Amino acid sequence: STSVVWIRNDLRLNDNIALAEAVKNLGEEDELLLLFHIHPELIREFDLQEDYFFQTVRKFHESSGPLHFIFGEEEEAFRSFFDTVTDAEDIYFNKAETGFGKERDERVLPVFEERGVRTHTYIDHPLHGAEEVTKKDGGLYQVFSPYFKQWQKLTKPPVVKLDTDKMKQHLTDRSGDFTDGEEKYRELTKAPLRKWEEVGEEAAEQRLTRFLDEPIYYYDEDRDIPSKDGTSLMSRYLRTGAISPRTVYHRVLQETDGRKRQDGVESFVRELAFRDFYHMVYYNHPEADDKELTEKFRGIPWNEDEEIFERWKEARTGFPFIDAAMAQMNESGWMHNRARMAVASFLTKDLLIDWRKGERYFNRKLADYEAASNIGGWQWAASTGTDAVPYFRVFNPVRQSERFDKHGDYIKEWLPELRNVPEKYIHEPHKMSEDEQKEAGCTIGEDYPEPMVDHKRMRERAIEIYKQKKD
Numbered sequence: 502s503t504s505v506v507w508i509r510n511d512l513r514l515n516d517n518i519a520l521a522e523a524v525k526n527l528g529e530e531d532e533l534l535l536l537f538h539i540h541p542e543l544i545r546e547f548d549l550q551e552d553y554f555f556q557t558v559r560k561f562h563e564s565s566g567p568l569h570f571i572f573g574e575e576e577e578a579f580r581s582f583f584d585t586v587t588d589a590e591d592i593y594f595n596k597a598e599t600g601f602g603k604e605r606d607e608r609v610l611p612v613f614e615e616r617g618v619r620t621h622t623y624i625d626h627p628l629h630g631a632e633e634v635t636k637k638d639g640g641l642y643q644v645f646s647p648y649f650k651q652w653q654k655l656t657k658p659p660v661v662k663l664d665t666d667k668m669k670q671h672l673t674d675r676s677g678d679f680t681d682g683e684e685k686y687r688e689l690t691k692a693p694l695r696k697w698e699e700v701g702e703e704a705a706e707q708r709l710t711r712f713l714d715e716p717i718y719y720y721d722e723d724r725d726i727p728s729k730d731g732t733s734l735m736s737r738y739l740r741t742g743a744i745s746p747r748t749v750y751h752r753v754l755q756e757t758d759g760r761k762r763q764d765g766v767e768s769f770v771r772e773l774a775f776r777d778f779y780h781m782v783y784y785n786h787p788e789a790d791d792k793e794l795t796e797k798f799r800g801i802p803w804n805e806d807e808e809i810f811e812r813w814k815e816a817r818t819g820f821p822f823i824d825a826a827m828a829q830m831n832e833s834g835w836m837h838n839r840a841r842m843a844v845a846s847f848l849t850k851d852l853l854i855d856w857r858k859g860e861r862y863f864n865r866k867l868a869d870y871e872a873a874s875n876i877g878g879w880q881w882a883a884s885t886g887t888d889a890v891p892y893f894r895v896f897n898p899v900r901q902s903e904r905f906d907k908h909g910d911y912i913k914e915w916l917p918e919l920r921n922v923p924e925k926y927i928h929e930p931h932k933m934s935e936d937e938q939k940e941a942g943c944t945i946g947e948d949y950p951e952p953m954v955d956h957k958r959m960r961e962r963a964i965e966i967y968k969q970k971k972d
């Protein structure tokens with residue numbers, strides 16, 4: 502018979518639970534078929550996010566051996582698959598606990614049942630699954646600190662080993678039967694939107710090696726400075742599954758030197774727990790993608806002006822730190838965490854634009870887009886999440902810039918029009934005199950915009966609106 506491994510956002514051979522288990526259970530005569538399902542919904546708005554994902558699929562395909570592609574709505578696509586692979590008896594996959602993936606899995610399970618195919622599912626994407634970290638009474642946490650305390654106490658799942666030789670012996674190639682899916686895959690991967698340099702399993706492991714070598718010891722301090730290469734850049738690999746959170750966690754423990762500074766190491770582990778926390782919150786609150794978790798903040802009168810939203814998206818707000826951040830994401834598919842907090846606060850509080858719009862825009866552009874973390878981050882910034890920033894704490898975009906990009910290195914990297922602006926004005930270039938603008942080669946209003954809002958006034962307005970809702 503044939504065992505099918507349904508590959509999804511777990512694009513790696515090492516430490517992939519479903520794959521390792523499927524290989525382990527293969528009998529001598531059994532065949533192993535690797536399957537990838539392209540869902541039309543997931544490629545509807547093909548942008549940087551999808552592009553990076555499919556380039557990772559391509560990388561995985563290069564090392565996995567034959568990978569079979571099917572395309573279409575899940576029920577139809579799988580029925581047709583089982584009509585072709587008539588001896589499929591088992592299907593293995595790492596299940597989705599949240600969002601679209603969860604709904605898709607639920608829709609397709611009856612098809613497996615109807616065809617008499619045994620389903621084997623595992624929790625592989627988070628380090629601890631949504632229901633593993635619970636309070637004494639079995640309930641799920643709403644607040645990160647107590648969650649983290651409990652998270653730390655739990656034994657972490659081990660790294661799983663793949664029997665590569667056995668896998669290779671049993672791999673089957675029936676690509677000839679799946680030309681439609683194959684064609685779709687080729688169409689999606691043949692012309693990447695940008696030159697991605699860090700893609701796939703090998704790149705993930707190398708990057709982690711570099712990070713563990715030295716930067717991790719200073720992570721607690723450097724992680725706030727967007728111009729520094731001080732973070733792990735693991736998010737894109739964790740999102741695509743090019744590396745597993747177990748591998749990251751155990752390598753941190755095994756490869757860091759206990760005699761060196763531990764603040765950075767501890768702070769990094771805490772962030773891995775944050776990923777699990779938001780995963781759990783989204784699992785517990787599936788409505789979070791569309792509804793404010795703090796009920797009293799539902800129905801805020803958001804500004805519907807599309808032109809204002811466009812300026813934020815296109816890095817034309819006139820606040821250099823905000824614009825540098827948006828330019829970084831639009832061009833590179835990644836944005837520094839400090840900058841994500843600042844632009845999300847700016848959109849929701851300074852522009853009073855619906856956080857859902859920002860969340861959806863990030864979904865298109867971020868190579869590391871994870872619904873749970875992104876929704877969590879946006880609801881945090883909009884002060885509507887379970888454990889969010891208080892509504893009256895509004896980030897000052899100029900102050901953020903002065904604190905975290907003191908010399909304007911980050912700004913100058915992403916906004917070439919400000920490269921010759923003197924340090925004194927880099928956070929507020931509109932304050933340059935006409936002569937100074939001339940000298941800097943940057944005319945305000947032409948080369949770079951005036952600030953689009955008065956932060957002080959907008960801050961007061963936002964606080965007032967939130968306050969009215971609260972009371």
Ligand code: FAD
Nearest residue numbers: 732733734735736772776838841869870871874875878879
């Ligand atoms: P590092 O600082 O090296 O952190 C290590 C890992 O910990 C990350 O790879 C990530 O998996 C996890 N992590 C770190 N911070 C957070 C956090 N606040 N929440 C959840 N996990 C975290 N992260 C995503 O992975 N996908 C998203 O779509 C996403 N959207 C965000 C939206 C907003 C508005 C905000 C404020 C944050 C968002 N984050 C998101 C969290 C964070 O910004 C990124 O995880 C981080 O910048 C990724 O870079 P890194 O891998 O170098 O992180």
